[in-house]
Amino acid sequence: MLAPAKLQQLHALIEQSTSEEWLWMSGYLAGLARGNDAAQLPPASNKATANGIVTVLYGTETGNSKKVATTLAGKLKQAGRKTKLVAAEQYKLQQLSAEETLLIAISTQGEGEPPANAKALYDYLHQLQTPLQGLQYAVVALGSKSYPLFCQAGIDVDAQLKRLQATAIAPIALCDDDYEPVADAWMSNVLTALQQQAPVAKPAAAVVSVQSSGKKTFTATLGVNQLLNDTGSNKKVHHLEFDLPEELVYLPGNAVGVTPHNSASVVAQIIQLLQVQPDAIFSFKQQSASAKHLLTQVVSISHLTTAVVKKYAQLIQTDIPDTRIDLFDLLRIYPWPSEFAAQQLFDILNPITPRLYTISSSPNTHPGQIHLTAALHEFDTEEGSKHGFGSTYVTQLKPGTKVDMFLHQQKHFQIPRSDRHLIMLAYGTGIAPFRSMVAERDATGASGKNWLLFAEENRVTDFYYQSEWQSLHETGSLHQWHVGFSTNTQQQKTLQQLVLEHEEQLWQWLNSGAYVFISGEKAVAGKPVEEALLQLIARKQQSSEEAAANYLKELAKEGRYAKELY
Numbered sequence: 001m002l003a004p005a006k007l008q009q010l011h012a013l014i015e016q017s018t019s020e021e022w023l024w025m026s027g028y029l030a031g032l033a034r035g036n037d038a039a040q041l042p043p044a045s046n047k048a049t050a051n052g053i054v055t056v057l058y059g060t061e062t063g064n065s066k067k068v069a070t071t072l073a074g075k076l077k078q079a080g081r082k083t084k085l086v087a088a089e090q091y092k093l094q095q096l097s098a099e100e101t102l103l104i105a106i107s108t109q110g111e112g113e114p115p116a117n118a119k120a121l122y123d124y125l126h127q128l129q130t131p132l133q134g135l136q137y138a139v140v141a142l143g144s145k146s147y148p149l150f151c152q153a154g155i156d157v158d159a160q161l162k163r164l165q166a167t168a169i170a171p172i173a174l175c176d177d178d179y180e181p182v183a184d185a186w187m188s189n190v191l192t193a194l195q196q197q198a199p200v201a202k203p204a205a206a207v208v209s210v211q212s213s214g215k216k217t218f219t220a221t222l223g224v225n226q227l228l229n230d231t232g233s234n235k236k237v238h239h240l241e242f243d244l245p246e247e248l249v250y251l252p253g254n255a256v257g258v259t260p261h262n263s264a265s266v267v268a269q270i271i272q273l274l275q276v277q278p279d280a281i282f283s284f285k286q287q288s289a290s291a292k293h294l295l296t297q298v299v300s301i302s303h304l305t306t307a308v309v310k311k312y313a314q315l316i317q318t319d320i321p322d323t324r325i326d327l328f329d330l331l332r333i334y335p336w337p338s339e340f341a342a343q344q345l346f347d348i349l350n351p352i353t354p355r356l357y358t359i360s361s362s363p364n365t366h367p368g369q370i371h372l373t374a375a376l377h378e379f380d381t382e383e384g385s386k387h388g389f390g391s392t393y394v395t396q397l398k399p400g401t402k403v404d405m406f407l408h409q410q411k412h413f414q415i416p417r418s419d420r421h422l423i424m425l426a427y428g429t430g431i432a433p434f435r436s437m438v439a440e441r442d443a444t445g446a447s448g449k450n451w452l453l454f455a456e457e458n459r460v461t462d463f464y465y466q467s468e469w470q471s472l473h474e475t476g477s478l479h480q481w482h483v484g485f486s487t488n489t490q491q492q493k494t495l496q497q498l499v500l501e502h503e504e505q506l507w508q509w510l511n512s513g514a515y516v517f518i519s520g521e522k523a524v525a526g527k528p529v530e531e532a533l534l535q536l537i538a539r540k541q542q543s544s545e546e547a548a549a550n551y552l553k554e555l556a557k558e559g560r561y562a563k564e565l566y
């Protein structure tokens, strides 16, 4: 047994570590107990499952290293390797111990320093103590012989990886101003080395653990909450990254249900108005719990339905106008009689309905995580502008918060067959499932092409995941993309205009067996976009709109036409 203080230290260490690091620690401690020395440590990355992904990382100031990394990623993909291209500043450092193959293109800046976007990675490698014995790597260093510390940052990174016992699959290449010939030779070395290795099995299609057993619930911990819009935007779209429990698997196209919590301060005020103890037990539907728990996580207290307001009026025998109102305001204006049992109030309230968000991450590109792309919903009321209850909860979550979710399989909205083309029509946050699908098709080496048509308000502030789309395009995983923005004069186009503008090619793709998916807000991406598709089909097959509608119906039956509208 450990003394409580030591146990606390152990828990703190466990909290900060990944599951790979736990495995390593367990082996290390067992080794210590047997009297082994540090030289006999077990490998850091005894990876539970080989994923076969090659990660290409770049640290750059003026884009040369990015060019090298992008070219390399393209070549790897052509060679059938599952490849992930990542800018160093976007790389999750904790992921390092789970990598199998890491290829780094990095320049030197200042006086022998790494570029600003790779500073965190550079420092992390210098501080890391955990061996990376399971990692294979290669570094290409970009620099200029006109500086005394030629290619120093790359040399340092290579040396650190060696110190951490990672295995070099090709010697470091040092590139001068004319970097291309040396970088090309290094790429050939890397490709040859990888080709000589046994081919890695493609990742098995993820299995969804929802299915017949009904809702699969789990708790995820928020790691990142980042506003995607730039200053000046009218939108507030957040990118959220949650860490998942290990056993959870999902498919692109799946959604998660999140039950928002009511504000703690409003709940406290309601409890006061009801004159009950926060921990007094009440029942609601089939469960019994404290007043505080029920009011925070279970019952709906904002924007009560007129039916609930009516029942309340009957209960307390008072005339109340037919209106929607928050429970707090209702209790404030028409007080709860103190002689009444609060249970009667719980009996007339409705439960909080979970909100569904389509997952924007991919199981193979973002292992162990679920990403959501959620907009804060703003609407006008008689009392002024208000924010949606569910979207406020989700977009304001703080990193570290544990959130209960359930997986929701959208049967009609599933990642296409890997050999078929995919046409993605997205408005705003409708981009979420397509980020998931393209990343998955990229990671699993799907041969079908991907084509994104995306519309939003403002090109400068509202182009979600633009750098990712750019990278995917450069490495051949996003075949083409067309965008339209309503407030941007040069590209003032709606989604339906984009569709009609490209009708010739859309028709060709459809005839070659492509899937066409629409995703986004119903008002903007629903009817207008479907009508554009119907017009296009009717024109191309010289038929009536009715025949065009039948064509779409047939596609839908085959699972090739699907809509995700909200």
Ligand SMILES: Cc1cc2nc3c(=O)[nH]c(=O)nc-3n(C[C@H](O)[C@H](O)[C@H](O)COP(=O)(O)O)c2cc1C
Pocket (backbone or CB within 6 Å): 059, 060, 061, 062, 063, 064, 065, 066, 106, 107, 108, 109, 110, 111, 112, 113, 115, 142, 143, 144, 145, 147, 148, 149, 150, 151, 152, 176, 177, 179
């Ligand atoms: C301000 C500045 C400082 C630099 N310092 C170094 C250096 O210390 N050592 C080196 O080898 N190259 C140095 N370079 C050259 C760059 O590493 C080289 O131009 C490289 O191709 C840039 O690649 P990037 O576009 O990926 O950042 C420096 C360049 C600049 C502009």
